[in-house]
Amino acid sequence: MEGIYLDHAATTPVHEDVIQAMIPAYREVYGNPSSIHQFGRKARKILDEARRTIASSLGAGEKEIIFTSGGTEADNLAIFGVTEASEGRHVITTSIEHHAVLHAVQSLEQKGYDITYIDPEPGGEIDPEKVRESLRDDTVLVSVMTVNNETGVRQPVERIGEILEDHEAHFHSDGVQVLGIENVDVKEMNIDLMAFSGHKINGPKGIGFLYVKEGVPLTSRLYGGEQERKRRAGTENVQAIKGLETAVKLKDDTGEDTVRQYRKFKSLFLDTLRKEEVSFDVNGENAVPSIVNISFTGMNVETLLTNFDLEKVAASSGSACTAGSVEPSHVLSAMFPDEPERTTNSIRFSFGLQNTEQNVEEAARRIAAVCKRLTK
Ligand SMILES: Cc1ncc(COP(=O)(O)O)c(C=O)c1O
Known part of the structure; x- marks a missing residue:
């Protein structure tokens, strides 16, 4: 039986073009990008080109991109970097952030910062008006994710960016x-700092970047060399950065077609479950086409995941970082405070490049067979 991977929000396979771009970078480029000799300059050229590609893909300037070891480090650098460099002691965030943000702000809270956690509306969206109402004179940072990793719900960050235009707080x-x-x-989104990761876009793991708008104060988290304009010490991962650049180019070239495909996959997946008379609800409204979070009536998440795995369908119970533990999802708990069963019967499915209409439909059929077996 063919394994079907529906867990792309956890991580994606590295694209062949990314591998092909990284191999010569490993074989031929071994200089330290900070060295001034020709070997170093060759490595520096890779960094410069990648920075240019990535900055232009986001509508940012080259100086506004800091390479990091991934999304977690980028989030941490933004949160600690801005709060340490500024006076205010109040931070606004949401109760549905990834732990890379949530645990970082909880650590600030232990240091004496005042944190406002905004809960989502039942559909999973954060109400921008609640951000406005929470603003204070000493609010230094507002952190709201663009797409939730468990439900796929797209947050109204543009609206929040507009609200923050008249306030000193960084977004x-x-x-x-x-x-x-x-x-x-x-720039269009009015965001001051934005964190990204390579392995969610068919790039390598252990590489990511932070966009920091020029002029936003940021204290470095690491002590060492003067890399990344003194904002992130440590020799850059040149080969992974080459891979990241290739992945960004790929998504820029094929993005629209890919997303159209994901949209088809999602409706085919849900239609097949309905046709097979599976009893379920979708958690969250206005989700991106690549993610769907489903609450299976009367089921238990661990039994489901184990049985899906036996049927060779890979999915996940929300965030990969808490997978394997029995903790209920903090995102679903915040969305459904009066329906605790949703936190113990919900599974996230996420589509990616190697899915096809055939394997998505086949996965839905296998899932339906598991549900029928378990309800007998
Ligand atoms: C929304 C979100 N933020 C941050 C991260 C962490 O990124 P990384 O795995 O690159 O550290 C993830 C990964 O699961 C994520 O989904």
């Missing part, structure tokens, strides 16, 4: 799940 958004799904233009 950070975790953009990890939007890259490759929508065209991102940081």
Whole structure:
């Protein structure tokens, strides 16, 4: 039986073009990009080109891109970097952020910062008016993700960006799940800091970047060399950065067709479940085409995941970081405070490049067979 991977929001396979771009970078480019000799200059050229490609893809300037080890580090750098460099002691965020943001702001809270956590509306969206109402004179940072990794719900970040135009607070958004799904233009979105990761867009793991608008104060988190304009010390991962650049180019070239495909996959997947008379609800409204979070009536998440795995369908219970633990999802708990069963019977399915209409339909049929077996 063919394995069917529906867990692309956790991570994606590395694209063959990315591998092909990284191999010569490994074989031929071994200089340290900070060295001034020709070997170093060759490595520096890769960094410069990648920075240019990525900046232009986001509508940003080259100086506004900082390479990091991934989305987690980019989120941490934004949150700690801005708060340390500024006076205010109040931060606004949401209760549905990825742990890379949530645990970072909780650590600020332990240091004496005042944190406002905004809960989502039942559809999973954050109401921008609640952000406006929470603003104070000493609000230094607002952090609201663009796409939620568990439900796929697209947040109204543009509206929040507009509200913040008249306020001193800096606006950070975790953009990890939007890259490759929508065209991102940081200037149009009025975002000051935005975090991204390579492995969600068919790039390598362990590489990502933070967009930081010119003029936004940012303290470095690492002590060491003067890399990344003194904002992120440490020798850059040249080969992974080459891979990241290739992945960004790929998504820019094929993005619209890909997303059209994902939209088809999602409706085919849900239609097949309905046809097979599976009893379910979709968690969240206005989700991106690549992610669907489903609550299976009367089921238990661990039994479902184990049985899906036996049927060779890979999915996940929300965030990969908490998969394997029995903790209920903090995102679904915030969305459905009066329906606790949703936190224990919900599964996230996420589509990607190697899915086809055939394997998506086949996956839905296998899932339906599991549900029928378990309800007997
Ligand atoms: C929304 C979101 N933010 C941050 C991260 C962390 O990114 P990374 O795995 O590159 O550290 C993830 C990964 O699961 C994510 O989905």
